[in-house]
Amino acid sequence: MAAKSVTLSTSGKVRRVAVVGGGLAGLMTTIKLCEAGVPVDLFSLVPVKRSHSVCAQGGINASVNTKGEGDSPQVHLEETVYGGDFLANQPPVKGMADAAPGIVFMLDRMGVPFNRTPEGLLDFRRFGGTLFHRTAFAGATTGQQLLYALDEQVRRFETIDFEDDKGRTIPGERMVRKFEFWDFLSLVQDDAGITRGVVVQDVKSMEIRAFPADAVCLATGGPGIVFGRSTNSVINTGTAASAVYQQGACYANGECIQVHPTAIPGADKLRLISESARGEGGRVWVPKDPKEQRRGRDVPEKDRDYFLEDKYPGYGNLVPRDIASRELFLKCFHQHAGVYNAKSGKNENEVYLDLTHLPKDALRKKLAGILEIYEKFVGEDPYENPMRVFPAVHYSMGGLWVDFEKGPDGGLVKGSPRNQSTNLEGLYAAGEVDYQYHGANRLGANSLLSCIYAGMVTGPAMATYRSNLSRSSWDMPSGLFEKAERREREKYEAILKMDGDENPYRIHEELGNMMLLDVTIERHNDKLDKVLANIEELDARTRKVGVTDTSGHSNQGTAFVRHLQNMLVLARVIAQGARNRDESRGAHFKPEFPERDDVNWQRTTMALHAKGGGAKGHDGINYVRELDYSLAGQKIHVTDAIDISLVKPRPRKYETAGAASAAATGDIKKTDDAKPATAAT
Amino acid sequence: MAKTITLKVQRQDSGDRPETKRWEEFAVEWHPRMNVISALMEIRKNPVTSSGKTVAPVVWESVCLEEVCGSCTMIVNGKVRQSCTALIDQLSPNGETVTLQPMSKFPLVRDLVVDRSRMFKDLKTVKAWIQLDGTHELGPGPRQSQENQEEAYPLSRCMTCGCCLEACPQVNEHSSFIGPAAINQVRLFNLHPSGKMHAGERLETIMGAGGIADCGKAQNCVEVCPKEIPLVDSIAVMGRETTKHLLFGWLLK
Numbered sequence: 020m021a022a023k024s025v026t027l028s029t030s031g032k033v034r035r036v037a038v039v040g041g042g043l044a045g046l047m048t049t050i051k052l053c054e055a056g057v058p059v060d061l062f063s064l065v066p067v068k069r070s071h072s073v074c075a076q077g078g079i080n081a082s083v084n085t086k087g088e089g090d091s092p093q094v095h096l097e098e099t100v101y102g103g104d105f106l107a108n109q110p111p112v113k114g115m116a117d118a119a120p121g122i123v124f125m126l127d128r129m130g131v132p133f134n135r136t137p138e139g140l141l142d143f144r145r146f147g148g149t150l151f152h153r154t155a156f157a158g159a160t161t162g163q164q165l166l167y168a169l170d171e172q173v174r175r176f177e178t179i180d181f182e183d184d185k186g187r188t189i190p191g192e193r194m195v196r197k198f199e200f201w202d203f204l205s206l207v208q209d210d211a212g213i214t215r216g217v218v219v220q221d222v223k224s225m226e227i228r229a230f231p232a233d234a235v236c237l238a239t240g241g242p243g244i245v246f247g248r249s250t251n252s253v254i255n256t257g258t259a260a261s262a263v264y265q266q267g268a269c270y271a272n273g274e275c276i277q278v279h280p281t282a283i284p285g286a287d288k289l290r291l292i293s294e295s296a297r298g299e300g301g302r303v304w305v306p307k308d309p310k311e312q313r314r315g316r317d318v319p320e321k322d323r324d325y326f327l328e329d330k331y332p333g334y335g336n337l338v339p340r341d342i343a344s345r346e347l348f349l350k351c352f353h354q355h356a357g358v359y360n361a362k363s364g365k366n367e368n369e370v371y372l373d374l375t376h377l378p379k380d381a382l383r384k385k386l387a388g389i390l391e392i393y394e395k396f397v398g399e400d401p402y403e404n405p406m407r408v409f410p411a412v413h414y415s416m417g418g419l420w421v422d423f424e425k426g427p428d429g430g431l432v433k434g435s436p437r438n439q440s441t442n443l444e445g446l447y448a449a450g451e452v453d454y455q456y457h458g459a460n461r462l463g464a465n466s467l468l469s470c471i472y473a474g475m476v477t478g479p480a481m482a483t484y485r486s487n488l489s490r491s492s493w494d495m496p497s498g499l500f501e502k503a504e505r506r507e508r509e510k511y512e513a514i515l516k517m518d519g520d521e522n523p524y525r526i527h528e529e530l531g532n533m534m535l536l537d538v539t540i541e542r543h544n545d546k547l548d549k550v551l552a553n554i555e556e557l558d559a560r561t562r563k564v565g566v567t568d569t570s571g572h573s574n575q576g577t578a579f580v581r582h583l584q585n586m587l588v589l590a591r592v593i594a595q596g597a598r599n600r601d602e603s604r605g606a607h608f609k610p611e612f613p614e615r616d617d618v619n620w621q622r623t624t625m626a627l628h629a630k631g632g633g634a635k636g637h638d639g640i641n642y643v644r645e646l647d648y649s650l651a652g653q654k655i656h657v658t659d660a661i662d663i664s665l666v667k668p669r670p671r672k673y674e675t676a677g678a679a680s681a682a683a684t685g686d687i688k689k690t691d692d693a694k695p696a697t698a699a700t
Numbered sequence: 701m702a703k704t705i706t707l708k709v710q711r712q713d714s715g716d717r718p719e720t721k722r723w724e725e726f727a728v729e730w731h732p733r734m735n736v737i738s739a740l741m742e743i744r745k746n747p748v749t750s751s752g753k754t755v756a757p758v759v760w761e762s763v764c765l766e767e768v769c770g771s772c773t774m775i776v777n778g779k780v781r782q783s784c785t786a787l788i789d790q791l792s793p794n795g796e797t798v799t800l801q802p803m804s805k806f807p808l809v810r811d812l813v814v815d816r817s818r819m820f821k822d823l824k825t826v827k828a829w830i831q832l833d834g835t836h837e838l839g840p841g842p843r844q845s846q847e848n849q850e851e852a853y854p855l856s857r858c859m860t861c862g863c864c865l866e867a868c869p870q871v872n873e874h875s876s877f878i879g880p881a882a883i884n885q886v887r888l889f890n891l892h893p894s895g896k897m898h899a900g901e902r903l904e905t906i907m908g909a910g911g912i913a914d915c916g917k918a919q920n921c922v923e924v925c926p927k928e929i930p931l932v933d934s935i936a937v938m939g940r941e942t943t944k945h946l947l948f949g950w951l952l953k
Contacts, residue, residue: 027833043928047828047835051835054835064770065761065763065771066816066820066860068769068770068820068859068860069763069770069771069859070763071763071764071882073764073768073769074764074766074768074769076923081876100889121837122839124837124839124840124841125835125837125838127840127841128830128832128838128841128842128894129830129832130829130830130889130892130894130895132849132852132853132856133849134846134849135845135846135849136846137846138843139843139844139845139846140840140843141840157853157856159854160768163857163859164770168858170828171823171828171830172830172831172832172835174820174824174829175829175831175832176825177824223809238788252763252764252765252769253763253765254763260881284733285733285735285738285765286731286732286733286734286735287735287737287738287765287784288765288766290765290766291766303887308916310836384850386738388768388857392766395767395785396733396735396766396785396787398787417747445920475835522743522745522746524741524744524757525745567747567754567755567756567757568756568757569756570713570756570810572713572714572810573714573759573809573810573811573813575757575759576744576756576757676758
């Protein structure tokens with residue numbers, strides 16, 4: 020039986036829910052909750068306006084068909100599923116593709132300064148894995164503009180008072196209470212395993228506090244920092260996902276890590292150069308002569324090797340990221356044909372990404388944001404010189420396992436509490452932290468979309484869950500929350516007391532280098548075995564770190580030790596998942612097993628944490644083929660089988676134009692954009 | 701011996717403990733493509749000062765490291781800027797010492813971290829949002845000319861980093877001046893076809909004490925803005941709009 024009032028607990032408290040993470044997914048979830056009348060406590064490690072969504076550059080996909088090419092949500096669905104090498108459940112992807120045009124229109128209404136056509140309509144550009152102009156964009160800082168738009172709407176809800184079910188407002192009780200600079204530590208769970216709130220730490224005062232919540236959404240992004248340097252922001256350690264995994268949440272397809280083909284190497288970060296550079300006509304090449312001495316701009320056309328265009332005439336420079344990254348890796352690592360550096364006398368791990376043949380004015384209007392980054396960090400003018408780039412870890416397709424309820428149209432049942440629910444009752448996940456939409460490889464410009472769509476689904480799902488909840492978390496005994504606080508305080512005190520001689524940042528550097536080398540583009544089982552053994556060694560060394568900062572105020576060092584502990588747990592999930600999956604699918608590539616194996620591996624990797632379950636008593640992983648979980652009194656049984664009810668799996672080939680979609684004719688009209696090699700022929 | 705870079709960092713344990721304010725020097729081995737952040741990251745791996753004292757790692761704020769999040773603002777060699785784009789080879793071509801200080805116009809938290817929450821509060825004050833009817837499907841948004849988009853887009857890139865407030869002489873402990881960033885937001889939202897419908901309301905938020913009239917026209921803001929937002933133009937445009945609103949706004953009521 021549901022609680023008496025949907026909005027107030029029996030003891031008269033406002034029944035708030037919690038959203039952790041303030042990127043696109045967290046903010047969209049928050050807005051949907053507020054619109055459903057559910058007040059939210061929003062926690063974020065940094066001011067939400069600085070979340071990692073801000074880094075997204077190229078744009079957001081929606082089949083609006085502005086260019087009259089015959090694009091449709093059906094084609095978007097097919098290309099997304101094909102691009103992901105048939106590892107994604109298809110109903111959520113359909114829901115996303117169908118909702119996409121509405122999402123972009125909503126963002127436009129919120130004031131996102133999208134680029135325009137001469138008629139004043141939204142402009143769209145090309146991206147990888149499709150032949151259509153499907154990507155709406157605001158210069159080359161689309162993620163920033165989208166994040167700001169949602170941030171502004173959430174800020175508006177910070178000024179609006181909560182209203183109970185009788186329509187009475189409670190002055191001063193705002194719809195959104197924002198807690199910025201709070202680090203997620205763990206969930207509060209009751210004896211039945213139901214999520215009752217969150218334990219978080221104020222990273223300034225270091226106060227540890229438990230907050231009750233009738234439901235919790237984790238929207239904490241990906242784990243890119245497990246790989247040391249990546250295109251990710253420094254906050255993307257995956258610590259929150261790891262923490263709930265250790266509390267019993269299932270982690271799915273951890274091995275599916277996207278490596279983006281074009282980034283600028285750097286000492287602190289590998290900075291992304293968006294796929295939109297190629298979408299606007301940029302070409303990838305290396306000199307035909309591996310000892311070419313001339314500068315890139317001086318190498319004549321006949322001496323250039325446009326290796327993507329040659330090998331993939333259908334999609335050219337816009338093949339999906341996993342394929343482009345493998346080809347770049349092949350050129351540089353195996354053929355040693357990267358750009359020659361006369362000073363060092365060796366071929367660098369770099370290829371040219373060339374925009375110099377394109378009109379400067381158009382580049383400025385559409386790509387200034389990324390060209391500025393290149394100019395500032397490399398000190399070369401990309402309007403005049405081909406850029407030098409190399410692949411970098413970019414995105415995790417894998418993440419917390421979440422459920423969905425399929426509707427009669429093949430998409431999702433709107434408002435079903437199963438949508439985006441993890442296997443921990445009352446815990447939802449949305450955004451890069453979930454595993455739902457991209458299979459084994461994500462198409463460019465689908466991430467902003469999946470974040471926002473997941474938020475649009477999660478908000479209503481949590482609202483339904485809250486109304487079905489028989490006892491509000493706000494009526495739970497205070498002892499439950501005090502106990503959770505005590506548990507986390509003890510862990511924190513233990514870190515503060517660590518006085519070994521290891522440095523956590525150096526351990527992290529070693530972890531990153533190892534993961535980067537052996538768990539990215541090419542994976543070999545013997546090397547993965549070594550990585551797994553090394554993870555245990557690093558784990559053991561992490562127990563012996565010394566904390567040189569004992570301050571009770573803004574103590575970043577101790578927080579980092581916690582993040583490192585959690586990163587090691589996820590590193591194990593990623594590497595073991597890769598070790599197990601003996602096939603090649605999307606971003607997961609094993610030269611020993613070069614083919615996709617649908618008979619054995621067309622299924623979701625589902626990992627559960629096994630505390631102390633490893634070979635030598637260290638933590639292990641329990642892989643399961645099915646799972647039972649409960650949701651508001653209902654027992655739900657799920658398996659690792661993939662729902663392929665909408666698009667039948669077939670081999671994935673990008674050599675031929677239009678191969679990614681059966682519905683697409685491949686008969687795309689040439690537009691006025693300069694795209695010599697990528698137009699369909 | 702490998703080339704080293706000297707970083708001189710102004711530190712303080714917390715805002716309420718001014719007695720802990722001090723300078724510490726660190727020698728860091730040079731590496732290619734080094735920036736202030738990668739130098740600070742090296743210090744974390746070996747938090748020992750030039751005089752051999754083991755200390756707590758330097759505390760600073762950073763997120764994206766590509767000058768789009770606004771986190772890592774500090775004063776580098778006396779100039780306020782984002783520290784991720786502060787390249788060591790440019791700051792110290794001949795091994796000059798690089799100095800790092802926290803911004804001075806915001807309450808200090810610790811070392812290089814300051815509290816910029818007032819800037820986010822100001823975004824509430826000026827109602828920097830579109831009054832959306834809801835996120836349900838309501839069809840396409842209003843059409844906009846390319847010209848309008850090209851005027852709005854540069855304004856929309858403000859990262860709330862605080863550089864303009866730090867550089868503004870009118871922002872100080874004796875004034876309540878809201879500063880250029882928030883005024884620029886009023887211009888941005890008043891440009892949007894639906895934002896325009898509430899233009900007057902927004903203008904009124906910058907017409908009172910601490911509002912646009914407090915600008916002293918020093919023009920430092922536009923000099924330091926890492927995103928080259930035309931802040932002086934925004935203040936001038938909003939100056940005209942507020943005057944118009946003051947004189948004729950009542951006619952529209």
